[in-house]
Amino acid sequence: xxxxxxxxxxxxxxxxxxxxxxxxxxxxxxxxxxxxxxxxxxxxxxxxxxxxxxxxxxxxxxxxxxxxxxxxxxxxxxxxxxxxxxxxxxxxxxxxxxxxxxxxxxxxxxxxxxxxxxxxxxxxxxxxxxxxxxxxxxxxxxxxxxxxxxxxxxxxxxxxxxxxxxxxxxxxxxxxxxxxxxxxxxxxxxxxxxxxxxxxxxxxxxxx
Amino acid sequence: xxxxxxxxxxxxxxxxxxxxxxxxxxxxxxxxxxxxxxxxxxxxxxxxxxxxxxxxxxxxxxxxxxxxxxxxxxxxxxxxxxxxxxxxxxxxxxxxxxxxxxxxxxxxxxxxxxxxxxxxxxxxxxxxxxxxxxxxxxxxxxxxxxxxxxxxxxxxxxxxxxxxxxxxxxxxxxxxxxxxxxxxxxxxxxxxxxxxxxxxxxxxxxxxxxxxxxxxxxx
Amino acid sequence: xxxxxxxxxxxxxxxxxxxxxxxxxxxxxxxxxxxxxxxxxxxxxxxxxxxxxxxxxxxxxxxxxxxxxxxxxxxxxxxxxxxxxxxxxxxxxxxxxxxxxxxxxxxxxxxxxxxxxxxxxxxxxxxxxxxxxxxxxxxxxxxxxxxxxxxxxxxxxxxxxxxxxxxxxxxxxxxxxxxxxxxxxxxxxxxxxxxxxxxxxxxxxxxxxxxxxxxxxxxxxxxxxxxxxxxxxxxxxxxxxxxxxxxxxxxxxxx
Numbered sequence: 127x128x129x130x131x132x133x134x135x136x137x138x139x140x141x142x143x144x145x146x147x148x149x150x151x152x153x154x155x156x157x158x159x160x161x162x163x164x165x166x167x168x169x170x171x172x173x174x175x176x177x178x179x180x181x182x183x184x185x186x187x188x189x190x191x192x193x194x195x196x197x198x199x200x201x202x203x204x205x206x207x208x209x210x211x212x213x214x215x216x217x218x219x220x221x222x223x224x225x226x227x228x229x230x231x232x233x234x235x236x237x238x239x240x241x242x243x244x245x246x247x248x249x250x251x252x253x254x255x256x257x258x259x260x261x262x263x264x265x266x267x268x269x270x271x272x273x274x275x276x277x278x279x280x281x282x283x284x285x286x287x288x289x290x291x292x293x294x295x296x297x298x299x300x301x302x303x304x305x306x307x308x309x310x311x312x313x314x315x316x317x318x319x320x321x322x323x324x325x326x327x328x329x330x331x332x333x334x
Numbered sequence: 335x336x337x338x339x340x341x342x343x344x345x346x347x348x349x350x351x352x353x354x355x356x357x358x359x360x361x362x363x364x365x366x367x368x369x370x371x372x373x374x375x376x377x378x379x380x381x382x383x384x385x386x387x388x389x390x391x392x393x394x395x396x397x398x399x400x401x402x403x404x405x406x407x408x409x410x411x412x413x414x415x416x417x418x419x420x421x422x423x424x425x426x427x428x429x430x431x432x433x434x435x436x437x438x439x440x441x442x443x444x445x446x447x448x449x450x451x452x453x454x455x456x457x458x459x460x461x462x463x464x465x466x467x468x469x470x471x472x473x474x475x476x477x478x479x480x481x482x483x484x485x486x487x488x489x490x491x492x493x494x495x496x497x498x499x500x501x502x503x504x505x506x507x508x509x510x511x512x513x514x515x516x517x518x519x520x521x522x523x524x525x526x527x528x529x530x531x532x533x534x535x536x537x538x539x540x541x542x543x544x545x546x547x548x549x550x551x552x553x
Numbered sequence: 554x555x556x557x558x559x560x561x562x563x564x565x566x567x568x569x570x571x572x573x574x575x576x577x578x579x580x581x582x583x584x585x586x587x588x589x590x591x592x593x594x595x596x597x598x599x600x601x602x603x604x605x606x607x608x609x610x611x612x613x614x615x616x617x618x619x620x621x622x623x624x625x626x627x628x629x630x631x632x633x634x635x636x637x638x639x640x641x642x643x644x645x646x647x648x649x650x651x652x653x654x655x656x657x658x659x660x661x662x663x664x665x666x667x668x669x670x671x672x673x674x675x676x677x678x679x680x681x682x683x684x685x686x687x688x689x690x691x692x693x694x695x696x697x698x699x700x701x702x703x704x705x706x707x708x709x710x711x712x713x714x715x716x717x718x719x720x721x722x723x724x725x726x727x728x729x730x731x732x733x734x735x736x737x738x739x740x741x742x743x744x745x746x747x748x749x750x751x752x753x754x755x756x757x758x759x760x761x762x763x764x765x766x767x768x769x770x771x772x773x774x775x776x777x778x779x780x781x782x783x784x785x786x787x788x789x790x791x792x793x794x795x796x797x798x799x800x801x802x803x804x805x806x807x808x
Contacts, residue, residue, distance in 0.1 A: 172552075175412070175416060176415075176416060177412055177415060177416065177552050178552065197415075197416040198416065198417065198418045200416060202412055202413065202416060204409050204412060205409070206407070206408050206409030207408065207409060208408055208409035208410040208412065208413050209408065209410075210341075210345060210408065210410070211408075212344075212345055212348040213341070213344060213345065213348065217341070217344065220337070221337050221338070221340075221341045222413070224336075224337035225337050225338055225413075225414075225417065225419075226413070226417060228418055228419075246802060248802065249798070249799060249802050252795050252798065252799055253795070256795055256796055256799045257799050258799065258800070261799065261802070354698075354701075354702050354705070355702050355706075358695065358698050358699060358702055361695060361698075362695060365691060365692070365695065368683040368688075369683075373682065373683035373684065375679060375682065378683075449670065449680040449681050450680075450681045450683075450691075452679055452680070452681060
């Protein structure tokens with residue numbers, strides 16, 4: 127599997143946020159995007175996830191010989207958790223598992239197992255709105271586990287987390303990479319994963 | 335897709351209570367009409383079908399602005415945009431769930447309200463039937479409006495303004511068919527068939543337009 | 554003197570939800586039994602008394618209609634008293650009482666409207682007329698539904714309590730309008746005939762089943778109201794326990 131971005135540039139309104147960004151990820155590789163506020167990290171991730179149109183350049187995902195639209199291979203975890211406060215955690219997770227796993231594809235982790243992995247087993251019967259911000263964020267990670275996608279695109283994944291949850295999250299990412307997945311994350315804090323490529327966004331210039 | 339349908343239905347009956355508010359609004363709108371036109375039962379029974387139609391139209395527009403906005407606010411919409419499932423299909427299923435939870439109760443409540451309007455049995459049946467067939471068209475075309483206004487902070491009123499003109503044909507044929515059922519010379523079937531045609535057309539155009547608008551408005 | 558002090562202790566006892574639940578647990582079977590007994594007697598009387606020479610058998614609808622209509626107003630009055638309790642004394646059970654009374658009130662109002670329609674069709678030749686009494690009762694029904702919708706929309710009961718109390722008190726204006734609409738306006742609906750100056754205006758043949766049914770309906774209301782209050786208290790406890798569960802799970806993580 128290959129995830130490839132070539133000569134990407136994107137605008138926000140009239141302003142050019144970045145240009146000529148290229149990188150390639152293979153199985154088990156991670157890319158960490160860093161840079162000051164407003165340098166276009168979130169925009170880059172949304173372009174990669176296919177949520178924003180790029181100005182120039184291409185995003186490709188190749189599985190074996192054939193190309194697939196990149197967005198269909200990706201999990202996107204943005205600033206918001208994409209979970210409903212009114213529904214229980216289990217209803218939320220089982221919905222996303224059913225909605226994101228296409229027919230015939232390998233099913234992801236079981237919901238209880240996923241909750242266990244994020245350290246919140248036994249809370250799946252609670253409405254999502256009852257959880258604290260950190261717990262909600264961790265349950266949003268569980269969403270990445272219940273449906274299988276090779277590429278994880280994470281925007282500030284550890285913002286609401288304490289040190290212990292940070293370690294748990296790093297472990298999850300390691301496992302994902304070890305299974306041959308890929309990971310693209312924008313963050314200010316070190317993720318605690320070894321063997322990562324770094325992309326520093328500096329407004330206009332960028333260096334790898 | 336079944337999962338999406340069930341999820342949206344669950345959400346509509348959980349704490350927001352969105353489905354019930356539509357019916358209440360419908361009842362309130364119909365209940366104020368006699369105060370405006372006077373309690374003349376003959377007059378009320380004549381204008382009953384159109385009144386019910388206008389009430390149902392306004393009530394079904396009421397909840398439409400939340401169709402995509404709620405999902406946008408918590409980020410669910412992003413994930414829906416990324417799926418392999420065609421977005422048109424996702425939108426279609428969301429419309430279906432919205433119709434089941436918001437418009438179907440209106441159809442069920444309409445015979446009850448028809449009694450307040452002193453309508454006779456034939457007229458009640460015709461109105462309920464036309465509402466059953468016609469309200470999906472309102473939901474489908476409303477979805478397009480909701481998708482256009484999804485990124486606007488105060489999109490609610492705008493959705494109604496955008497959609498209301500588009501629903502006029504539905505109103506014409508719906509109320510027309512309901513009216514024709516009781517007036518002997520005018521036939522019931524032609525306007526009713528037009529109504530079915532409109533619903534089918536909007537079932538295609540609405541989700542297509544909504545999907546396009548959602549893709550364009552993502553930011 | 555002793556009576557009064559006893560009453561006050563009892564009342565302050567009621568302020569404690571735990572004691573209320575214990576009391577409700579004891580009272581509900583008795584209330585339910587009395588209600589069932591009254592309904593048995595009432596219904597038997599309903600069907601054994603003579604029919605009216607003008608209205609025929611349809612007069613029996615009145616034995617349901619009139620008590621339901623009374624209850625619809627009494628229920629709102631209880632809600633209004635509870636609303637005052639919420640706003641003035643911040644009584645913890647007042648909000649529970651007001652909140653669970655709304656669906657009951659809506660149900661009784663609905664029964665009153667439906668039975669009235671069923672009676673109106675043969676008697677007046679129409680299901681519905683827009684006169685003052687009927688319209689004001691319909692508005693009462695809408696107000697009940699509005700309050701239910703409002704309570705459902707607010708997920709935090711403590712925040713909803715005071716706001717809905719204000720709404721209930723504003724809506725109370727409607728109750729005197731319903732009560733006196735038959736006297737103030739010239740309506741199709743007949744004026745009050747049981748509770749009025751100069752004694753009841755209906756024959757004791759009809760009065761007896763009507764009164765028994767009225768008491769039966771009132772007891773039914775109190776039984777249901779008490780059960781619903783107990784359920785609501787339990788529901789709030791479950792919600793609180795769920796919050797605690799979420800928090801303690803977090804604490805377990807830290808430690």
